[in-house]
Structures are given as C-alpha cells and as structure tokens.
Amino acid sequence: MRVAVIGAGSIGGWVIAALEREGLGPEAVIVRGTAPEGVRAVRSVADLPAGVTHLVDCAGHAGLAAHGPGALAAGIDVITLSLGALADAGLARDLALAAEAGCTRLHLASGAIGALDALRAGAVGGLSRVRYTGRKPPAGWVGSPAEAVLDLSALTAPAAHFEGTAREAALRYPKNANVAAAVALAGLGFDATQARLVADPEAGGNIHEIEAEGVFGSFRFEITGAALPDTPRSSALAAMSVVAELRRLGARVTT
C-alpha cells in the first residue's frame, strides 16, 4: 500500500502525522497552497510519484471533485471524507465511471459517526424511517449557512438552523453535513433521509444522532465527538476513521 493525501488542513495535518506513525508515508500530498514541512507537495494526480495505490481525500468537496475522478481512472483507489459531495448526482456518476474505467474503488470513510454497519444491514431488510441530527457548539457552525439565520455569537439556547433532506443538508453545508450523507448512503438514500442541524451552546462536543426504524427493529445512536485542536468544526474521529479505513484495506481479516 503506497499512500498519498489530498489536503493538509486540520484533518489532513492529523492524518499525515498518523500515516507517518503507521509507516505509511505519505508519499506525497496534493495541496493548493503551502504544505507542511517534510512532506512532498504536488499540485495534481499527474504529479504523484509512480506506484501510489491509495489517495486519501481530506480536502473537502472541492478536493474530491478536482482530483477524485482522475485518480480513480488512473488506477488509484480513493478514500474520502467528502461524502456529501456525492449528493451532486453528476459528480457521483463521474466518480463511479472513473472507478469503472480504472478498475478501482472509492472508499467512504465512516467519518465522525458510527452505527453505519447496522444501518447498512437494516437497509437489506427494509428501513421505514431514518433521521439524523447534527448538533455542534455555535463556533462549529461559523462559515456555514447557519450564520444567515442565527446570531451564533449571541446564542443562549439550542437553535435548529436546518431541517430537510440529507441531500439538501449535504449540498448546503459542505463542511458540516458529511455525516448526514454518510447516514443517507448507508441507509435510506439522500432524499428519504431526514436531517436536522442544530447550534447548541450547551453541546460538549460535536454530537451526532441517528434514529432508525425498519423490519430489523429500531435503534438510536449518539456520539459526542471531541473536535480537533485547531478547529471546532471537525471531529477528531473523522481523521481517525481515514486511518482505520486504510488499516482495514490492508488487513487479511476485515471488520
């Protein structure tokens, strides 16, 4: 396994350091601006060193759109955290066609949520209702459409700023609603999955909740994720899930 990364922001920086600890390079990092010291910075898939087998996308929707199809078509598997980008049907189709052409796979990291395995299994028997609620402290919504409906700095009680389908959430909140997309893709799909996004001054972290019902029964899952040290927006678990996915892909016995 020879690994490269797209993006050296909050998650990318954590992942690069973790890959070094795991003995997995990275061989190179695709960046737009400057790269952290000690890594080989490149601008595009074409500049990657020969022999890279896996490209880890930590750059958000724009990074996946810019580099995902090219990597997949060139024979490089892609592991992404930008699941919400798949709410754009055109990009989802391009990625699938590129993977087909390159005999590769696009792997969706579990990101900041869990219980996707139960949703995937439940979907086989039939799901009747899946609802996702994402709750972050106000600072976690800075730079998102929440700012148009709430005064985040003055909030004293929890306030919902979005209610709709997972597709709308993923498209409108590209930096904040990838978990809504993960829940949708594992379960009822983008249009039948309900999503609710809340700014909560009392939240002790990034809280993600799934309520699911179906032939299998029902479950409720909730996780309070600690944010990465340099951003209140992104959960550390999202960065960890990329490395977990690489470990899974490299194992003979997979969980």
Ligand SMILES: NC(=O)C1=CN([C@@H]2O[C@H](COP(=O)(O)OP(=O)(O)OC[C@H]3O[C@@H](n4cnc5c(N)ncnc54)[C@H](OP(=O)(O)O)[C@@H]3O)[C@@H](O)[C@H]2O)C=CC1
């Ligand atoms: N699935 C999940 O659970 C989660 C998914 N995410 C996704 O991960 C993304 C990254 O999060 P985070 O690290 O906190 O965000 P940051 O803004 O800290 O980092 C994003 C980095 O990607 C770079 N980038 C953007 N576009 C490109 C490109 N085309 N080519 C190369 N680099 C690019 C940015 O560069 P520049 O500085 O030049 O803009 C920036 O350095 C989020 O936007 C979100 O979509 C986040 C949290 C959870």
Ligand SMILES: O=C([O-])CC(=O)C(=O)O
């Ligand atoms: O990191 C998180 O807690 C979730 C997040 O931003 C996303 O779903 O895009």
